[in-house]
Amino acid sequence: MSKQIYFDHAATTSVLPEVREAMQPYLTEKYGNMSTAYELGEEARSAVSHAREVIAHCIDARPEEIFFTSGGSESDNWAIKSIAGEYKSEGKHIITSAIEHHAVLNSCAYLEQLGYEVTYLEVDEKGLVSMEELEQAITPETTLITVMYGNNEIGTIEPVHEIGRIARYRKIPFHTDAVQAVGQIPISVRREPIDLMSASAHKFHGPKGVGFLYVHEGVKIPSFIHGGAQEKGKRAGTENVPGIVGMAEALRIAVLQMKRNRAREIRLRNYFMDRLLREFEQVRINGHPYQRLPGNINISFGGVDATSLLTLLQEDGICASAGSACSTGQTRISHVIEAIRVPDEYAVGTIRFTLGRENTRQEVDQTIRSLKKNLTILREDEAI
Numbered sequence: 001m002s003k004q005i006y007f008d009h010a011a012t013t014s015v016l017p018e019v020r021e022a023m024q025p026y027l028t029e030k031y032g033n034m035s036t037a038y039e040l041g042e043e044a045r046s047a048v049s050h051a052r053e054v055i056a057h058c059i060d061a062r063p064e065e066i067f068f069t070s071g072g073s074e075s076d077n078w079a080i081k082s083i084a085g086e087y088k089s090e091g092k093h094i095i096t097s098a099i100e101h102h103a104v105l106n107s108c109a110y111l112e113q114l115g116y117e118v119t120y121l122e123v124d125e126k127g128l129v130s131m132e133e134l135e136q137a138i139t140p141e142t143t144l145i146t147v148m149y150g151n152n153e154i155g156t157i158e159p160v161h162e163i164g165r166i167a168r169y170r171k172i173p174f175h176t177d178a179v180q181a182v183g184q185i186p187i188s189v190r191r192e193p194i195d196l197m198s199a200s201a202h203k204f205h206g207p208k209g210v211g212f213l214y215v216h217e218g219v220k221i222p223s224f225i226h227g228g229a230q231e232k233g234k235r236a237g238t239e240n241v242p243g244i245v246g247m248a249e250a251l252r253i254a255v256l257q258m259k260r261n262r263a264r265e266i267r268l269r270n271y272f273m274d275r276l277l278r279e280f281e282q283v284r285i286n287g288h289p290y291q292r293l294p295g296n297i298n299i300s301f302g303g304v305d306a307t308s309l310l311t312l313l314q315e316d317g318i319c320a321s322a323g324s325a326c327s328t329g330q331t332r333i334s335h336v337i338e339a340i341r342v343p344d345e346y347a348v349g350t351i352r353f354t355l356g357r358e359n360t361r362q363e364v365d366q367t368i369r370s371l372k373k374n375l376t377i378l379r380e381d382e383a384i
């Protein structure tokens with residue numbers, strides 16, 4: 001295979017060499033189970049304990065507030081189902097947004113089946129939830145607000161601070177799916193009123209299958225996986241030691257290099273976006289003009305089918321994505337694109353480029369050339 005141009009960092013990221021190196025001993029000689037008393041167990045224990053401190057430090061939390069999970073989906077499921085269950089005697093109403101990841105939306109749908117009521121807040125054209133609508137949606141029965149930090153499709157960053165303030169004032173736990181934001185933008189759970197927060201290592205150059213849930217010390221959260229005493233008895237199962245070590249190293253590096261990488265990514269994204277807007281006809285950029293994740297470009301090409309365009313881009317070695325709801329062959333309009341009311345003739349032509357630390361200007365130039373060529377082909381086909 002020739003060299004790929006990877007513009008799909010919201011789907012997953014490569015594991016950094018430093019991360020692989022940090023994990024290596026725990027995949028080989030340091031294979032101990034943390035729950036054992038001898039030296040091997042102690043090695044694992046101290047590695048995980050150190051990882052917990054590093055991760056806590058990166059988000060301004062305390063180590064006791066970090067619970068390791070298998071990734072973003074598990075963290076979302078745990079936060080939502082457990083808080084809903086814990087407070088059900090006080091009410092069975094949950095507030096979320098219409099543009100959440102499916103890990104959140106489907107957890108909420110599951111709770112609806114169990115008799116909970118869920119309010120899905122609408123968003124404006126930029127993808128923002130409204131504080132007035134949030135206030136209006138709150139009832140005495142509301143026991144959880146869950147709104148994502150940064151959207152995985154259109155990159156919009158939600159007003160987490162304001163949402164959290166409203167939630168605190170009303171004494172309602174606030175969860176945020178920050179899987180796209182952690183390691184990308186500065187986050188402090190001390191300064192921001194966040195009670196629970198989900199993150200996933202493979203979105204910030206760590207390994208797949210590991211993540212964490214931050215739980216503010218005052219928040220009662222019941223066990224999610226019952227079994228042994230791991231993670232204070234709340235999430236049983238032998239710890240994924242190499243994964244946890246790798247995640248901590250990945251987040252440490254992401255936070256350390258954030259300023260530089262973010263500035264670089266924003267410059268590259270703006271260059272890409274400017275060229276898309278200046279050199280193409282019938283295009284619209286979706287999401288918020290500036291309140292957005294650094295690497296995200298979500299663009300709709302009028303009169304084109306995203307799936308066909310992505311296939312042609314793939315042939316040129318370019319990896320991009322049609323968003324979360326792309327089933328092979330047919331382009332379905334995603335719930336996010338629908339929620340921000342992109343007109344139909346544009347909606348089906350929506351693709352997402354998500355840039356990362358290793359992308360270059362040459363790659364953007366090559367992608368622009370490929371887009372020009374392939375859009376001409378597709379739009380000519382359309383015209384016949």
Ligand SMILES: *Cc1c(COP(=O)(O)O)cnc(C)c1O
Pocket residue numbers: 010011070071072073074076101103148150151152177178179180200201202203209211
């Ligand atoms: C990727 C992603 C998830 C799921 O995380 P996994 O670790 O893949 O389970 C959840 N929410 C958002 C916003 C994501 O981008």
